[in-house]
Amino acid sequence: MKKTLLQYSVIFIIFVIGIIYRVHSIMGTADYFTSDTGVLCLMAKHIRLGLEFPVFWYGHSYLGALPAYFLSVFFWIFGTGLFAFKIYALFFSVLSFILIVLMARSLFDKRVALLCLAFLAIPPHSLIVTIAYGGYQAYILLGIVFLWILGNYVRTEKRLFFFLTAVVAGFGWYSHPMFIYFILLFIVTYSIRYVISKESTFMIFHIEKIFAWCIFFLVGAIPYFIGLSRNFHYYNPLGNSDSNIFALLKSFVWAVLFKIPHILSFDRGYPAFSVINSIFYIFLFILVISEIVQFLKSKAFAPKHLFSLFFITTIITFSYEQNYEDLGTSRHLMHLIILLPILSSLLLQKFVGNSKVLMAGIILVLSLIQLCLTLSITKTEPNGYDLIDTLRKKDLTKGFADFWVAYKLTFLADESVILSPLWGADRYEPYTYSIINSAQGCYIFDLSESIQSARCEEFERTLSAVKTLSFTHNEYESYQIFSGLHITDGNANYPVKYFNPVYEDEYWEPLNPEGKPNKNKNYSFTIALPKGVYNFEFRVKYNGEYQNDVYCEDGAITVFNQINNSLIGRVQCKMDSFADSPVQIYRFKAYCNPLKYVCVLVSFFDANLELESMLIY
Structure with missing residues (x-):
C-alpha cells in the first residue's frame, strides 16, 4: 500500500x-x-x-x-x-x-x-x-x-x-x-x-x-x-x-x-x-x-x-x-x-x-x-502595443508592414488597426482591399531588422524619385512610418492608394542578361491611384559623349499592368536617341483604379545614363 x-x-x-x-x-x-x-x-x-x-x-x-x-x-x-x-x-x-x-x-x-x-x-x-x-x-x-x-x-x-x-x-x-x-x-x-x-x-x-x-x-x-x-x-x-x-x-x-x-x-x-x-x-x-x-x-x-x-x-x-x-x-x-x-x-x-x-x-x-x-528564456508580452497606441493617436489605423508584423499587430489591436504585408504572402485579401480603399494608408518599417532597414532605404529613395509625389515621414523608436502619400497636379491632390518598390530581382534578369543594373540609378515600383487616366513622364539625361557607331540598348523604361501583366508601354534608351539632345522625355498614359496596379521599371545599364526626373500627373 x-x-x-x-x-x-x-x-x-x-x-x-x-x-x-x-x-x-x-x-x-x-x-x-x-x-x-x-x-x-x-x-x-x-x-x-x-x-x-x-x-x-x-x-x-x-x-x-x-x-x-x-x-x-x-x-x-x-x-x-x-x-x-x-x-x-x-x-x-x-x-x-x-x-x-x-x-x-x-x-x-x-x-x-x-x-x-x-x-x-x-x-x-x-x-x-x-x-x-x-x-x-x-x-x-x-x-x-x-x-x-x-x-x-x-x-x-x-x-x-x-x-x-x-x-x-x-x-x-x-x-x-x-x-x-x-x-x-x-x-x-x-x-x-x-x-x-x-x-x-x-x-x-x-x-x-x-x-x-x-x-x-x-x-x-x-x-x-x-x-x-x-x-x-x-x-x-x-x-x-x-x-x-x-x-x-x-x-x-x-x-x-x-x-x-x-x-x-x-x-x-x-x-x-x-x-x-x-x-x-x-x-x-x-x-x-x-x-x-x-x-x-x-x-x-x-x-x-x-x-x-x-x-x-x-x-x-x-x-x-x-x-x-x-x-x-x-x-x-x-x-x-x-x-x-x-x-x-x-x-x-x-x-x-x-x-x-x-x-x-x-x-x-x-x-x-x-x-x-x-x-533563461522569458518574455511576458509580445512587443507592438506601444506602436499600436502611436498609430491610433496619429489616426493611422490602416497600412502596410512586414509580413511578420502585420497580422500580429492586427490581432493584438483587436482589428482597430489593420495591417497587410507590404511584401510576402497576402494571407487575407479583404484587409488589403480595405486599406487600399481607405482615405489614407501608412507604411511601417522596423529598422532593428536588417532586411527591413534595407527595404526602408529603398522605399524612401524610390518615393523621393517621383517629383510629384509628397509624403510624411515619422519616427517612433526603431520604426519608420511613411504616410500621407499623394500625387500633386497643380492644385489637385490624388491620394496614392498603394506604393511598393519591387525588391526582388525577377524583373531585372530579362532586361539585362549580363548583369543587374546599378541600384542607385534604377527604379522599380508598383503604384495604385484613384480611378482615372494618368501621365507617367520620364526625363532621361545622357552625360557622356555621343558615339554614332554604337547602337546597343543602354537602358529601358517599362510600364505595365501588374494585375494581368499587360504592357502599357516600353521604350528602349538607345545611344542614337541622344544624337540631337542629351535629354529625352518619354511619356506614357495609363488608366488606373485602386485595384489596378501600375508597375514601373526604369533600368539603365550605361553609367552615363541618368534619370533626371520622374513625374506622375
Whole structure:
C-alpha cells in the first residue's frame, strides 16, 4: 500500500512539474507570437463572430483550419484575446502530454510510461512553443492517435485498427500535408509485414486491403477535397527533392548529427549543451539501428520497432527537404515530441539496465539542464502595443508592414488597426482591399531588422524619385512610418492608394542578361491611384559623349499592368536617341483604379545614363 502510494505521489509530482513547465513556456514566453499566430487568432475570432467559416488557413491551400475552430471555443469561453489563446495552447499541450503517456502505457508497460512521463515533463522548449504558437495542435494530436492505432494494429493485426489508420491518415493529411511522414510510416510498416507474413503469396488479398484502405483514407480526407473544390491549389510541403545520392547522404548525416540536436537545443547560445544533445542523438540513432537489426534477425515486428522505424523514415524523408540547413524547416520535425520520450525510454533501458537509481539520476540531470536553460528564456508580452497606441493617436489605423508584423499587430489591436504585408504572402485579401480603399494608408518599417532597414532605404529613395509625389515621414523608436502619400497636379491632390518598390530581382534578369543594373540609378515600383487616366513622364539625361557607331540598348523604361501583366508601354534608351539632345522625355498614359496596379521599371545599364526626373500627373 505504501509502495503504491509512493509511486502515485511520484507520478503526481512529475506531472505537476510538467504543468508548471508548460505554464512557464507558453504563458510566459511570447517572442514566438508572429503573424502566423496572428492569422490563426484572427480566423478564430471571425469564426466565433460568424463572419467566416474557412476550410483552410487564410491564404493557404494545405493547412486545415481545425485549430482555428478549437481556438474559437476558447475565445467564446474566455473572450477574444492573447490570454485566451495561451489557455488554448496550454490545454492542448497538456492534453498531448497525457495522451503520449497513455499511449506508452497501452503499447508497452508501466515502466516505459513512467519514463515517458519523466521525459515529457520538461521536453525541448523549442518544440513546445513551436507547436503552441504555430497552430500545429491538431497535427500533433492526430499523429498521436495515428501511432496509437497503428501500434495496436502491429500488435493485434485487427482489421478495425487497419482501417482506422486510413481515416485518421486522411484527416491528418487535411490538417497538414506534413502528415506524409505518418503515411510513409504506414506504407513501410505494411510492406514489412507483407514480406514476413505467411499470407505473402496471396497477393490479391493484400491488393484488396490496400484498395479498401485508400477508400477509407479518402473518407477521412473529405475536408481537404472540399477545400480543393473552392479553387485552392495543392502545395508540396516537402519541397523539391534532390536525386543526387551524395546530396541525399550529406543531408541525412547533417540531420542526424546536427540538424535535429540544433533544433531541439533550448538556447542556441550554449554550444556545450549542443554537444550534449549531439552525443545523445548519436546514441539514440545507434539504439534505433540496433532495434532494426534485431527485428531483421527475429522477423518479429513489435511496437518498439514501429517507433524505431519512424525515427529512420523521418530523417530520410526530412533529408529530401531542399533547405535542410535552414532552421525554418524545423516544423518538419515537430512530431519528434511523440517519438523522443518513447525512444529515450528504450535507450535508457538498453544501456542502463535495471539500475533504477542510475536511471533516475540521468533523468534528473537532463531535466535540470533543460529547466535551467529554459528558465533563461522569458518574455511576458509580445512587443507592438506601444506602436499600436502611436498609430491610433496619429489616426493611422490602416497600412502596410512586414509580413511578420502585420497580422500580429492586427490581432493584438483587436482589428482597430489593420495591417497587410507590404511584401510576402497576402494571407487575407479583404484587409488589403480595405486599406487600399481607405482615405489614407501608412507604411511601417522596423529598422532593428536588417532586411527591413534595407527595404526602408529603398522605399524612401524610390518615393523621393517621383517629383510629384509628397509624403510624411515619422519616427517612433526603431520604426519608420511613411504616410500621407499623394500625387500633386497643380492644385489637385490624388491620394496614392498603394506604393511598393519591387525588391526582388525577377524583373531585372530579362532586361539585362549580363548583369543587374546599378541600384542607385534604377527604379522599380508598383503604384495604385484613384480611378482615372494618368501621365507617367520620364526625363532621361545622357552625360557622356555621343558615339554614332554604337547602337546597343543602354537602358529601358517599362510600364505595365501588374494585375494581368499587360504592357502599357516600353521604350528602349538607345545611344542614337541622344544624337540631337542629351535629354529625352518619354511619356506614357495609363488608366488606373485602386485595384489596378501600375508597375514601373526604369533600368539603365550605361553609367552615363541618368534619370533626371520622374513625374506622375
